[in-house]
Amino acid sequence: MRNSVFLLFLVLCWSGGSANEQALPLTSTKISPDTEFVIFGTRHGNRNPDQFLTGIDRTWGQEGSLELTSIGKRQGYGLGVELRKFIGNLTTNNFNVSEVKYYSSSANRCQMTLQVAMTGLHPPQTYADWNTQRFDDWSPIPYTISDTLLRMYSVKSCKKSNEVWAPIDNDDLPELENMKNENTVVLEYLSQETGWKMTGNLGKAADLADNLIQMDFYNTSYPLWLTQPKVNGYDENELKKTIMEFAEIHPRSCAYYYPCRYLMGGLWLDDIIGKLNDANSSKTPLKVVGYASHTEVTLAVMKLMGIEKEEVTTSAGFVIEFRRRPNAAIRILNHDPNPIDAHVIYPANLTKELSDVQESDGFIRLSDFIRIVRPESYSDWPKQCDAPSCALDNPNGNDSSSTPTLNILSVTVFTFLAIWIQ
Ligand SMILES: *[C@@H]1O[C@H](CO)[C@@H](O)[C@H](O)[C@H]1NC(C)=O
Ligand SMILES: *[C@@H]1O[C@H](CO)[C@@H](O)[C@H](O)[C@H]1NC(C)=O
Ligand SMILES: *[C@@H]1O[C@H](CO)[C@@H](O)[C@H](O)[C@H]1NC(C)=O
Ligand SMILES: *[C@@H]1O[C@H](CO)[C@@H](O)[C@H](O)[C@H]1NC(C)=O
Ligand SMILES: *[C@@H]1O[C@H](CO)[C@@H](O)[C@H](O)[C@H]1NC(C)=O
Ligand SMILES: *[C@@H]1O[C@H](CO)[C@@H](O)[C@H](O)[C@H]1NC(C)=O
Numbered sequence: 001m002r003n004s005v006f007l008l009f010l011v012l013c014w015s016g017g018s019a020n021e022q023a024l025p026l027t028s029t030k031i032s033p034d035t036e037f038v039i040f041g042t043r044h045g046n047r048n049p050d051q052f053l054t055g056i057d058r059t060w061g062q063e064g065s066l067e068l069t070s071i072g073k074r075q076g077y078g079l080g081v082e083l084r085k086f087i088g089n090l091t092t093n094n095f096n097v098s099e100v101k102y103y104s105s106s107a108n109r110c111q112m113t114l115q116v117a118m119t120g121l122h123p124p125q126t127y128a129d130w131n132t133q134r135f136d137d138w139s140p141i142p143y144t145i146s147d148t149l150l151r152m153y154s155v156k157s158c159k160k161s162n163e164v165w166a167p168i169d170n171d172d173l174p175e176l177e178n179m180k181n182e183n184t185v186v187l188e189y190l191s192q193e194t195g196w197k198m199t200g201n202l203g204k205a206a207d208l209a210d211n212l213i214q215m216d217f218y219n220t221s222y223p224l225w226l227t228q229p230k231v232n233g234y235d236e237n238e239l240k241k242t243i244m245e246f247a248e249i250h251p252r253s254c255a256y257y258y259p260c261r262y263l264m265g266g267l268w269l270d271d272i273i274g275k276l277n278d279a280n281s282s283k284t285p286l287k288v289v290g291y292a293s294h295t296e297v298t299l300a301v302m303k304l305m306g307i308e309k310e311e312v313t314t315s316a317g318f319v320i321e322f323r324r325r326p327n328a329a330i331r332i333l334n335h336d337p338n339p340i341d342a343h344v345i346y347p348a349n350l351t352k353e354l355s356d357v358q359e360s361d362g363f364i365r366l367s368d369f370i371r372i373v374r375p376e377s378y379s380d381w382p383k384q385c386d387a388p389s390c391a392l393d394n395p396n397g398n399d400s401s402s403t404p405t406l407n408i409l410s411v412t413v414f415t416f417l418a419i420w421i422q
Contacts, residue, residue, distance in 0.1 A: 034323035042317035045072025049210035075315035076113035080120020082343035091287040102143035105151035114292035150293040158385035205246035255299035265300030269377035304376040329363040
Protein backbone atom coordinates (compact mmCIF):
# COMPACT_ATOMS: atom_id res chain seq x y z
CA MET A 1 0.00 0.00 0.00
CA ARG A 2 2.60 2.45 1.15
CA ASN A 3 4.76 1.48 -1.77
CA SER A 4 2.10 2.07 -4.37
CA VAL A 5 1.23 5.47 -2.94
CA PHE A 6 4.89 6.31 -3.08
CA LEU A 7 5.18 5.13 -6.67
CA LEU A 8 2.18 7.16 -7.73
CA PHE A 9 3.71 10.18 -6.05
CA LEU A 10 7.00 9.68 -7.82
CA VAL A 11 5.31 9.45 -11.19
CA LEU A 12 3.34 12.62 -10.50
CA CYS A 13 6.24 14.74 -9.45
CA TRP A 14 9.11 13.32 -11.45
CA SER A 15 8.74 15.55 -14.44
CA GLY A 16 12.36 16.62 -14.63
CA GLY A 17 13.11 19.73 -16.68
CA SER A 18 14.77 22.86 -15.50
CA ALA A 19 13.64 26.11 -13.91
CA ASN A 20 14.67 28.04 -16.98
CA GLU A 21 11.73 26.53 -18.84
CA GLN A 22 9.26 28.15 -16.46
CA ALA A 23 8.74 31.84 -17.12
CA LEU A 24 9.35 33.82 -13.95
CA PRO A 25 7.39 36.95 -13.06
CA LEU A 26 9.45 40.06 -13.85
CA THR A 27 8.60 41.96 -10.70
CA SER A 28 8.48 40.87 -7.09
CA THR A 29 5.42 40.68 -4.90
CA LYS A 30 5.16 43.64 -2.53
CA ILE A 31 5.49 42.97 1.16
CA SER A 32 2.21 43.24 3.05
CA PRO A 33 1.98 46.49 5.09
CA ASP A 34 1.08 44.28 8.08
CA THR A 35 4.17 42.06 7.84
CA GLU A 36 6.25 42.18 11.04
CA PHE A 37 8.68 39.32 10.50
CA VAL A 38 10.27 37.72 7.43
CA ILE A 39 12.02 34.36 7.06
CA PHE A 40 13.94 33.35 3.96
CA GLY A 41 15.66 30.12 3.00
CA THR A 42 17.93 29.66 0.02
CA ARG A 43 19.94 27.11 -1.87
CA HIS A 44 23.56 28.22 -2.40
CA GLY A 45 24.43 30.05 -5.62
CA ASN A 46 25.97 28.56 -8.76
CA ARG A 47 28.87 26.25 -7.97
CA ASN A 48 31.40 24.22 -9.88
CA PRO A 49 30.61 20.61 -10.78
CA ASP A 50 31.93 17.81 -8.60
CA GLN A 51 34.01 16.63 -11.54
CA PHE A 52 35.25 18.71 -14.48
CA LEU A 53 34.68 17.62 -18.04
CA THR A 54 37.87 17.21 -20.06
CA GLY A 55 38.29 17.95 -23.74
CA ILE A 56 36.67 21.39 -23.56
CA ASP A 57 38.27 24.81 -23.60
CA ARG A 58 37.50 25.58 -19.96
CA THR A 59 38.12 29.09 -18.62
CA TRP A 60 36.22 28.53 -15.38
CA GLY A 61 36.45 26.26 -12.35
CA GLN A 62 39.58 27.67 -10.69
CA GLU A 63 37.77 27.81 -7.31
CA GLY A 64 37.79 24.02 -7.17
CA SER A 65 35.09 21.39 -7.38
CA LEU A 66 31.76 22.22 -5.71
CA GLU A 67 32.96 25.71 -4.73
CA LEU A 68 30.92 28.86 -5.34
CA THR A 69 31.66 30.62 -8.65
CA SER A 70 31.54 34.29 -9.67
CA ILE A 71 28.05 33.60 -11.08
CA GLY A 72 27.05 32.10 -7.71
CA LYS A 73 28.32 35.17 -5.86
CA ARG A 74 26.30 37.42 -8.15
CA GLN A 75 23.19 35.28 -7.64
CA GLY A 76 23.51 35.40 -3.85
CA TYR A 77 24.11 39.14 -3.88
CA GLY A 78 21.09 39.61 -6.19
CA LEU A 79 18.98 37.73 -3.66
CA GLY A 80 20.13 40.04 -0.86
CA VAL A 81 19.46 43.19 -2.87
CA GLU A 82 15.96 41.98 -3.78
CA LEU A 83 15.24 40.99 -0.17
CA ARG A 84 16.22 44.48 0.96
CA LYS A 85 13.84 46.00 -1.62
CA PHE A 86 11.17 43.62 -0.36
CA ILE A 87 11.54 44.26 3.38
CA GLY A 88 12.07 48.02 3.05
CA ASN A 89 12.75 49.42 6.51
CA LEU A 90 11.48 46.36 8.43
CA THR A 91 14.99 46.34 9.91
CA THR A 92 17.76 48.89 9.41
CA ASN A 93 20.35 48.53 6.66
CA ASN A 94 22.91 48.27 9.43
CA PHE A 95 23.19 44.87 11.04
CA ASN A 96 21.17 44.94 14.29
CA VAL A 97 22.06 42.00 16.50
CA SER A 98 18.59 41.90 18.13
CA GLU A 99 16.61 42.03 14.91
CA VAL A 100 18.29 39.66 12.45
CA LYS A 101 19.71 36.16 12.62
CA TYR A 102 21.35 34.10 9.88
CA TYR A 103 22.19 30.42 9.56
CA SER A 104 24.29 28.44 7.12
CA SER A 105 25.27 24.85 6.53
CA SER A 106 28.98 24.25 7.02
CA ALA A 107 29.59 23.98 3.26
CA ASN A 108 31.78 26.76 1.84
CA ARG A 109 29.30 27.41 -0.97
CA CYS A 110 26.46 27.98 1.51
CA GLN A 111 28.48 30.22 3.81
CA MET A 112 29.73 32.29 0.89
CA THR A 113 26.23 32.59 -0.59
CA LEU A 114 24.88 33.76 2.75
CA GLN A 115 27.75 36.25 3.08
CA VAL A 116 27.00 37.90 -0.26
CA ALA A 117 23.24 37.83 0.40
CA MET A 118 23.85 39.61 3.73
CA THR A 119 26.01 42.12 1.85
CA GLY A 120 23.04 42.95 -0.37
CA LEU A 121 20.74 43.15 2.66
CA HIS A 122 22.98 45.15 4.97
CA PRO A 123 25.06 47.82 3.25
CA PRO A 124 26.53 49.69 6.24
CA GLN A 125 25.75 53.37 6.88
CA THR A 126 26.74 56.03 9.41
CA TYR A 127 28.03 54.39 12.58
CA ALA A 128 28.52 51.00 10.88
CA ASP A 129 30.81 52.44 8.19
CA TRP A 130 34.43 51.59 8.80
CA ASN A 131 36.44 51.92 5.55
CA THR A 132 34.33 53.80 3.05
CA GLN A 133 37.23 54.11 0.61
CA ARG A 134 37.58 50.42 0.03
CA PHE A 135 34.40 48.89 1.42
CA ASP A 136 31.70 51.55 1.27
CA ASP A 137 28.90 48.99 0.98
CA TRP A 138 30.29 46.10 2.93
CA SER A 139 30.69 45.18 6.57
CA PRO A 140 31.27 41.76 8.14
CA ILE A 141 28.05 40.20 9.43
CA PRO A 142 27.93 37.14 11.72
CA TYR A 143 25.99 33.93 11.22
CA THR A 144 25.58 30.55 12.85
CA ILE A 145 26.66 27.28 11.25
CA SER A 146 24.28 24.40 11.87
CA ASP A 147 24.52 21.15 9.97
CA THR A 148 21.75 19.47 11.94
CA LEU A 149 19.41 22.18 10.66
CA LEU A 150 20.79 22.63 7.17
CA ARG A 151 22.97 19.67 6.18
CA MET A 152 21.77 16.63 8.07
CA TYR A 153 23.19 14.32 5.40
CA SER A 154 26.71 15.16 6.54
CA VAL A 155 26.09 14.96 10.30
CA LYS A 156 28.28 12.03 11.31
CA SER A 157 26.16 10.79 14.18
CA CYS A 158 23.00 10.70 12.01
CA LYS A 159 23.11 7.00 11.20
CA LYS A 160 19.63 7.05 9.69
CA SER A 161 20.85 9.41 6.99
CA ASN A 162 22.95 6.69 5.37
CA GLU A 163 19.89 4.45 5.39
CA VAL A 164 17.55 6.88 3.65
CA TRP A 165 20.21 7.87 1.13
CA ALA A 166 21.31 4.34 0.18
CA PRO A 167 18.53 3.64 -2.38
CA ILE A 168 19.09 7.09 -3.91
CA ASP A 169 22.88 6.90 -4.08
CA ASN A 170 22.60 3.43 -5.65
CA ASP A 171 19.85 4.42 -8.11
CA ASP A 172 17.63 1.77 -6.51
CA LEU A 173 14.44 3.82 -6.32
CA PRO A 174 12.02 2.55 -9.00
CA GLU A 175 11.92 5.90 -10.77
CA LEU A 176 15.70 6.16 -10.91
CA GLU A 177 15.89 2.66 -12.33
CA ASN A 178 13.29 3.63 -14.93
CA MET A 179 15.23 6.72 -15.90
CA LYS A 180 18.30 4.60 -16.36
CA ASN A 181 16.48 1.98 -18.42
CA GLU A 182 14.76 4.51 -20.63
CA ASN A 183 18.02 6.27 -21.41
CA THR A 184 20.45 3.37 -21.68
CA VAL A 185 21.58 4.14 -25.22
CA VAL A 186 22.24 7.82 -24.51
CA LEU A 187 23.95 7.05 -21.21
CA GLU A 188 26.21 4.55 -22.93
CA TYR A 189 27.05 7.09 -25.63
CA LEU A 190 27.81 9.78 -23.04
CA SER A 191 29.87 7.37 -20.95
CA GLN A 192 31.96 6.57 -23.97
CA GLU A 193 32.50 10.24 -24.88
CA THR A 194 33.24 11.52 -21.37
CA GLY A 195 34.93 8.48 -19.87
CA TRP A 196 32.49 8.66 -16.92
CA LYS A 197 30.47 5.54 -16.20
CA MET A 198 26.96 7.03 -16.23
CA THR A 199 25.28 3.67 -16.68
CA GLY A 200 26.86 2.76 -13.34
CA ASN A 201 25.58 5.81 -11.48
CA LEU A 202 23.26 8.64 -12.46
CA GLY A 203 25.29 10.96 -10.25
CA LYS A 204 27.81 11.06 -13.10
CA ALA A 205 25.11 12.17 -15.54
CA ALA A 206 24.25 14.90 -13.02
CA ASP A 207 27.90 15.99 -13.06
CA LEU A 208 27.73 16.28 -16.82
CA ALA A 209 24.59 18.43 -16.54
CA ASP A 210 26.43 20.64 -14.02
CA ASN A 211 29.27 21.06 -16.53
CA LEU A 212 26.79 22.10 -19.23
CA ILE A 213 25.29 24.70 -16.90
CA GLN A 214 28.77 26.22 -16.39
CA MET A 215 29.58 26.05 -20.11
CA ASP A 216 26.43 28.06 -20.83
CA PHE A 217 27.16 30.65 -18.14
CA TYR A 218 30.80 31.04 -19.19
CA ASN A 219 30.26 30.75 -22.95
CA THR A 220 32.38 27.61 -23.43
CA SER A 221 32.07 25.98 -26.86
CA TYR A 222 30.41 22.59 -26.81
CA PRO A 223 32.39 19.50 -27.82
CA LEU A 224 31.59 17.84 -31.15
CA TRP A 225 29.96 14.85 -29.49
CA LEU A 226 27.28 17.24 -28.21
CA THR A 227 26.81 19.47 -31.26
CA GLN A 228 26.83 16.51 -33.67
CA PRO A 229 25.71 13.54 -31.59
CA LYS A 230 26.31 10.08 -32.99
CA VAL A 231 23.32 8.54 -31.34
CA ASN A 232 20.11 7.63 -33.13
CA GLY A 233 17.26 10.09 -32.94
CA TYR A 234 19.17 12.81 -31.09
CA ASP A 235 20.20 16.20 -32.33
CA GLU A 236 22.06 18.74 -30.18
CA ASN A 237 18.92 20.16 -28.55
CA GLU A 238 17.41 16.80 -27.79
CA LEU A 239 20.66 15.47 -26.32
CA LYS A 240 21.17 18.56 -24.20
CA LYS A 241 17.60 18.38 -22.93
CA THR A 242 18.10 14.75 -21.96
CA ILE A 243 21.33 15.52 -20.10
CA MET A 244 19.68 18.40 -18.23
CA GLU A 245 16.98 16.04 -16.94
CA PHE A 246 19.68 14.47 -14.80
CA ALA A 247 20.68 17.75 -13.14
CA GLU A 248 20.60 17.35 -9.34
CA ILE A 249 18.90 14.02 -9.83
CA HIS A 250 19.98 12.53 -6.50
CA PRO A 251 19.27 15.57 -4.29
CA ARG A 252 15.91 16.05 -6.01
CA SER A 253 15.13 12.38 -5.51
CA CYS A 254 15.78 12.83 -1.80
CA ALA A 255 13.16 15.57 -1.67
CA TYR A 256 10.65 13.39 -3.59
CA TYR A 257 11.27 10.32 -1.42
CA TYR A 258 9.43 10.93 1.84
CA PRO A 259 11.82 9.25 4.32
CA CYS A 260 14.68 11.36 2.98
CA ARG A 261 12.58 14.52 2.69
CA TYR A 262 11.43 14.20 6.29
CA LEU A 263 14.86 13.48 7.74
CA MET A 264 16.59 16.28 5.75
CA GLY A 265 13.95 19.01 6.19
CA GLY A 266 11.97 18.18 9.33
CA LEU A 267 14.25 19.85 11.87
CA TRP A 268 14.50 23.04 9.80
CA LEU A 269 10.68 23.13 9.59
CA ASP A 270 10.52 22.76 13.38
CA ASP A 271 12.88 25.74 13.72
CA ILE A 272 10.69 27.82 11.39
CA ILE A 273 7.53 26.94 13.32
CA GLY A 274 9.28 27.83 16.58
CA LYS A 275 10.37 31.21 15.23
CA LEU A 276 6.86 31.97 13.94
CA ASN A 277 5.39 31.06 17.34
CA ASP A 278 7.93 33.31 19.07
CA ALA A 279 7.12 36.16 16.70
CA ASN A 280 3.42 35.68 17.41
CA SER A 281 3.88 35.80 21.14
CA SER A 282 6.25 38.82 20.67
CA LYS A 283 8.91 36.95 22.59
CA THR A 284 11.66 38.39 20.40
CA PRO A 285 12.42 41.60 18.49
CA LEU A 286 13.51 39.47 15.50
CA LYS A 287 12.54 40.95 12.13
CA VAL A 288 14.50 38.85 9.64
CA VAL A 289 15.83 35.30 9.77
CA GLY A 290 17.73 33.74 6.85
CA TYR A 291 19.07 30.27 6.13
CA ALA A 292 21.47 29.00 3.42
CA SER A 293 21.44 25.32 2.52
CA HIS A 294 21.50 22.71 -0.27
CA THR A 295 19.07 21.36 -2.89
CA GLU A 296 17.91 18.29 -0.99
CA VAL A 297 17.39 20.18 2.28
CA THR A 298 15.87 23.37 0.83
CA LEU A 299 13.54 21.49 -1.53
CA ALA A 300 12.66 19.09 1.30
CA VAL A 301 11.65 21.83 3.73
CA MET A 302 9.71 23.63 0.98
CA LYS A 303 7.76 20.48 0.19
CA LEU A 304 7.22 19.73 3.89
CA MET A 305 5.73 23.21 4.37
CA GLY A 306 3.31 22.60 1.49
CA ILE A 307 5.00 24.31 -1.48
CA GLU A 308 4.38 22.47 -4.75
CA LYS A 309 7.78 22.57 -6.42
CA GLU A 310 10.01 19.93 -7.97
CA GLU A 311 13.37 21.68 -8.08
CA VAL A 312 15.30 24.61 -6.66
CA THR A 313 17.84 26.18 -8.94
CA THR A 314 21.00 27.76 -7.48
CA SER A 315 20.20 30.66 -5.10
CA ALA A 316 16.45 29.90 -5.23
CA GLY A 317 14.26 29.17 -2.23
CA PHE A 318 11.37 30.52 -0.17
CA VAL A 319 10.26 33.61 1.75
CA ILE A 320 7.70 33.64 4.58
CA GLU A 321 5.94 36.81 5.77
CA PHE A 322 4.36 36.85 9.20
CA ARG A 323 1.74 39.32 10.43
CA ARG A 324 -0.23 39.63 13.67
CA ARG A 325 -2.91 42.05 12.45
CA PRO A 326 -5.74 41.65 11.57
CA ASN A 327 -4.98 38.04 12.57
CA ALA A 328 -1.88 35.92 13.13
CA ALA A 329 -1.10 34.69 9.62
CA ILE A 330 1.69 33.89 7.19
CA ARG A 331 2.24 34.13 3.45
CA ILE A 332 4.52 31.73 1.59
CA LEU A 333 6.50 32.96 -1.43
CA ASN A 334 9.17 31.55 -3.75
CA HIS A 335 12.33 33.37 -4.79
CA ASP A 336 14.39 32.67 -7.90
CA PRO A 337 17.35 34.19 -9.76
CA ASN A 338 16.48 35.47 -13.25
CA PRO A 339 18.99 34.20 -14.14
CA ILE A 340 22.01 35.88 -12.40
CA ASP A 341 21.89 39.42 -11.00
CA ALA A 342 18.13 39.92 -11.11
CA HIS A 343 16.10 38.08 -8.48
CA VAL A 344 12.35 37.78 -8.07
CA ILE A 345 10.08 37.01 -5.10
CA TYR A 346 6.60 35.72 -6.02
CA PRO A 347 3.69 33.66 -4.64
CA ALA A 348 4.31 29.93 -4.26
CA ASN A 349 1.86 27.26 -5.41
CA LEU A 350 0.64 25.43 -2.35
CA THR A 351 -0.87 22.02 -1.71
CA LYS A 352 -4.65 21.85 -1.83
CA GLU A 353 -4.88 21.51 1.93
CA LEU A 354 -3.11 24.85 2.39
CA SER A 355 -4.62 26.70 -0.58
CA ASP A 356 -8.07 25.75 0.70
CA VAL A 357 -7.43 27.84 3.81
CA GLN A 358 -5.65 30.71 1.99
CA GLU A 359 -7.24 34.16 2.21
CA SER A 360 -7.68 36.31 -0.90
CA ASP A 361 -4.39 38.14 -0.21
CA GLY A 362 -2.56 34.81 -0.02
CA PHE A 363 -2.18 34.71 3.77
CA ILE A 364 -2.94 31.59 5.82
CA ARG A 365 -3.84 31.70 9.51
CA LEU A 366 -0.84 30.70 11.59
CA SER A 367 -2.98 28.19 13.48
CA ASP A 368 -4.01 26.48 10.20
CA PHE A 369 -0.45 26.43 8.91
CA ILE A 370 0.87 24.89 12.12
CA ARG A 371 -1.96 22.36 12.34
CA ILE A 372 -1.29 21.22 8.76
CA VAL A 373 2.52 21.17 8.65
CA ARG A 374 3.53 20.41 12.26
CA PRO A 375 3.31 16.63 11.63
CA GLU A 376 5.98 17.06 8.93
CA SER A 377 8.50 18.39 11.46
CA TYR A 378 10.53 16.97 14.34
CA SER A 379 12.65 18.41 17.12
CA ASP A 380 14.15 15.20 18.58
CA TRP A 381 16.84 14.85 15.95
CA PRO A 382 19.06 12.28 17.74
CA LYS A 383 16.02 10.01 17.94
CA GLN A 384 15.08 10.54 14.27
CA CYS A 385 18.72 9.98 13.31
CA ASP A 386 19.15 6.90 15.45
CA ALA A 387 22.03 8.82 17.06
CA PRO A 388 23.13 8.58 20.70
CA SER A 389 21.50 11.35 22.77
CA CYS A 390 24.97 12.64 23.65
CA ALA A 391 25.20 13.57 19.97
CA LEU A 392 23.25 16.68 20.97
CA ASP A 393 26.47 18.17 22.30
CA ASN A 394 28.65 16.95 19.48
CA PRO A 395 26.71 16.05 16.35
CA ASN A 396 29.87 15.22 14.44
CA GLY A 397 31.49 13.17 17.16
CA ASN A 398 32.14 9.55 16.33
CA ASP A 399 31.96 6.52 18.58
CA SER A 400 35.40 7.03 20.03
CA SER A 401 34.55 10.59 21.05
CA SER A 402 31.76 9.25 23.26
CA THR A 403 34.15 6.94 25.10
CA PRO A 404 35.08 9.52 27.76
CA THR A 405 31.41 9.70 28.81
CA LEU A 406 31.31 5.93 29.16
CA ASN A 407 34.49 6.01 31.15
CA ILE A 408 33.10 8.55 33.58
CA LEU A 409 30.00 6.41 33.93
CA SER A 410 31.92 3.22 34.62
CA VAL A 411 34.21 5.00 37.06
CA THR A 412 31.12 6.24 38.92
CA VAL A 413 29.58 2.78 39.00
CA PHE A 414 32.86 1.28 40.09
CA THR A 415 33.29 3.86 42.87
CA PHE A 416 29.75 3.26 44.01
CA LEU A 417 30.32 -0.51 44.09
CA ALA A 418 33.57 -0.05 45.94
CA ILE A 419 31.88 2.08 48.62
CA TRP A 420 28.96 -0.32 48.85
CA ILE A 421 31.25 -3.36 49.25
CA GLN A 422 33.14 -1.62 52.04
C1 LIG B 1 9.03 52.47 7.25
O1 LIG B 1 8.43 52.59 5.99
C2 LIG B 1 7.02 52.73 6.04
C3 LIG B 1 6.51 52.69 4.64
O2 LIG B 1 7.31 53.45 3.78
C4 LIG B 1 6.65 54.02 6.78
O3 LIG B 1 5.26 54.13 6.88
C5 LIG B 1 7.26 53.96 8.17
O4 LIG B 1 7.04 55.18 8.85
C6 LIG B 1 8.75 53.69 8.11
N1 LIG B 1 9.23 53.46 9.46
C7 LIG B 1 10.34 53.99 9.92
C8 LIG B 1 10.68 53.64 11.34
O5 LIG B 1 11.04 54.71 9.26
C1 LIG C 1 18.20 47.42 17.28
O1 LIG C 1 17.02 46.67 17.54
C2 LIG C 1 16.47 46.91 18.82
C3 LIG C 1 15.32 45.92 18.99
O2 LIG C 1 14.35 46.12 18.01
C4 LIG C 1 16.04 48.35 18.93
O3 LIG C 1 15.50 48.60 20.21
C5 LIG C 1 17.25 49.25 18.70
O4 LIG C 1 16.85 50.59 18.67
C6 LIG C 1 17.91 48.92 17.35
N1 LIG C 1 19.17 49.65 17.25
C7 LIG C 1 19.42 50.49 16.26
C8 LIG C 1 20.73 51.20 16.30
O5 LIG C 1 18.62 50.68 15.33
C1 LIG D 1 28.64 35.15 -22.22
O1 LIG D 1 28.07 35.77 -23.36
C2 LIG D 1 27.01 36.66 -23.05
C3 LIG D 1 26.36 37.08 -24.35
O2 LIG D 1 27.33 37.51 -25.25
C4 LIG D 1 27.55 37.81 -22.23
O3 LIG D 1 26.51 38.69 -21.89
C5 LIG D 1 28.17 37.25 -20.97
O4 LIG D 1 28.76 38.28 -20.21
C6 LIG D 1 29.20 36.20 -21.28
N1 LIG D 1 29.60 35.55 -20.03
C7 LIG D 1 30.83 35.53 -19.56
C8 LIG D 1 31.04 34.88 -18.24
O5 LIG D 1 31.76 36.01 -20.17
C1 LIG E 1 1.61 27.00 -10.30
O1 LIG E 1 0.77 26.07 -10.90
C2 LIG E 1 0.34 26.45 -12.22
C3 LIG E 1 -0.70 25.44 -12.68
O2 LIG E 1 -0.23 24.14 -12.51
C4 LIG E 1 1.55 26.51 -13.13
O3 LIG E 1 1.17 26.89 -14.41
C5 LIG E 1 2.53 27.52 -12.57
O4 LIG E 1 3.70 27.53 -13.34
C6 LIG E 1 2.88 27.19 -11.13
N1 LIG E 1 3.65 28.26 -10.56
C7 LIG E 1 4.66 28.05 -9.72
C8 LIG E 1 5.28 29.27 -9.18
O5 LIG E 1 5.05 26.96 -9.39
C1 LIG F 1 -0.94 34.13 18.20
O1 LIG F 1 -1.05 35.09 19.22
C2 LIG F 1 -2.38 35.45 19.53
C3 LIG F 1 -2.34 36.63 20.48
O2 LIG F 1 -1.51 36.34 21.58
C4 LIG F 1 -3.08 34.24 20.10
O3 LIG F 1 -4.43 34.54 20.39
C5 LIG F 1 -3.06 33.13 19.08
O4 LIG F 1 -3.59 31.94 19.63
C6 LIG F 1 -1.64 32.86 18.61
N1 LIG F 1 -1.69 31.95 17.48
C7 LIG F 1 -1.01 30.80 17.47
C8 LIG F 1 -1.17 29.94 16.28
O5 LIG F 1 -0.29 30.45 18.39
C1 LIG G 1 36.98 9.50 15.56
O1 LIG G 1 37.57 10.19 16.65
C2 LIG G 1 38.92 9.83 16.88
C3 LIG G 1 39.35 10.53 18.17
O2 LIG G 1 38.95 11.86 18.18
C4 LIG G 1 39.75 10.22 15.66
O3 LIG G 1 41.09 9.86 15.86
C5 LIG G 1 39.20 9.49 14.45
O4 LIG G 1 39.92 9.90 13.30
C6 LIG G 1 37.74 9.78 14.26
N1 LIG G 1 37.19 8.98 13.19
C7 LIG G 1 36.45 9.48 12.24
C8 LIG G 1 35.93 8.50 11.26
O5 LIG G 1 36.20 10.66 12.14
